[in-house]
Amino acid sequence: MNKNVALIRRTPGAIVKRNEIAESLVTPVADIYETVDAFVVRLDMPGTSNEKIKLSIDPDRLSIRAAVGTLHKEGTGFLLSEIGQKAYQREFNLGDGIDLDRVEAVYADGVLTITLGKTDAMKSREIRVN
Amino acid sequence: MSLIRWSPTRDLAAWPSDIVEMQREINKMFDNIFRGERDESFASSSWVPAVDIAEHDDEYIVKVELPGVSKDDVKITLESNILTIRGEKKQEKETKKENLHRVERLYGTFQRSFTLPSTVKSDKIDASFRDGILHISLPKAEESKPKQIEVKVK
Numbered sequence: 001m002n003k004n005v006a007l008i009r010r011t012p013g014a015i016v017k018r019n020e021i022a023e024s025l026v027t028p029v030a031d032i033y034e035t036v037d038a039f040v041v042r043l044d045m046p047g048t049s050n051e052k053i054k055l056s057i058d059p060d061r062l063s064i065r066a067a068v069g070t071l072h073k074e075g076t077g078f079l080l081s082e083i084g085q086k087a088y089q090r091e092f093n094l095g096d097g098i099d100l101d102r103v104e105a106v107y108a109d110g111v112l113t114i115t116l117g118k119t120d121a122m123k124s125r126e127i128r129v130n
Numbered sequence: 131m132s133l134i135r136w137s138p139t140r141d142l143a144a145w146p147s148d149i150v151e152m153q154r155e156i157n158k159m160f161d162n163i164f165r166g167e168r169d170e171s172f173a174s175s176s177w178v179p180a181v182d183i184a185e186h187d188d189e190y191i192v193k194v195e196l197p198g199v200s201k202d203d204v205k206i207t208l209e210s211n212i213l214t215i216r217g218e219k220k221q222e223k224e225t226k227k228e229n230l231h232r233v234e235r236l237y238g239t240f241q242r243s244f245t246l247p248s249t250v251k252s253d254k255i256d257a258s259f260r261d262g263i264l265h266i267s268l269p270k271a272e273e274s275k276p277k278q279i280e281v282k283v284k
Contacts (some may be wrong), residue, residue: 029233030232
């Protein structure tokens, strides 16, 4: 038998009704990497959707907020509840060199990818040695 | 004047509650390591996705948070009431190592197993992926559905 098994025991009180779980604010984990002409921020935000994500950007700050829809029917009894009810929130301070007109965001497979285009002055250039 | 024997933990009561809370967490962590049970984070899996298991009259609904995991990289098996979800989260191809500024997301293999409380119709299990959440519905077998029994009071 698999030794990695977590047993669910049917003990009284083990079942929690959905409406007893309070919504919590979660900081989504993020990866940030740089390409020749942009910075890319990738955040794990499962369970939300395009309409629920609110992105705002000004020269100093990128801010991300997203509600998570109801994953279960009202009054559902749980044997295990780790996902909970939550909303995502995160802010990043921005440095110089981001072109606010070249910011794009795509949400797919529970991952939000934000591409922050660099200003021309920030783009790396290859310098030829003569 | 009376002498009081010094106890290293006596002053704990006066500590801020966060520190006491932290100590409790650390104790719990050690307990889990030495008991070697239940805490899957110390098992071979490199990360542990969050799971909800809901029970309805006619089915179990399992939801697993798997953001950025392709459906081809997930395998679900059911063996004598043990549901196992395993797979791998791969780093996106365009991410180049030399230009990483921050890496918080976890990659690699994961595995979680659960013993379901009652039998399910193994041929009617349905799974789908939406917005990074894997939904699995497991209809209960007829004999394990709740039945209403009328009791006549004489």
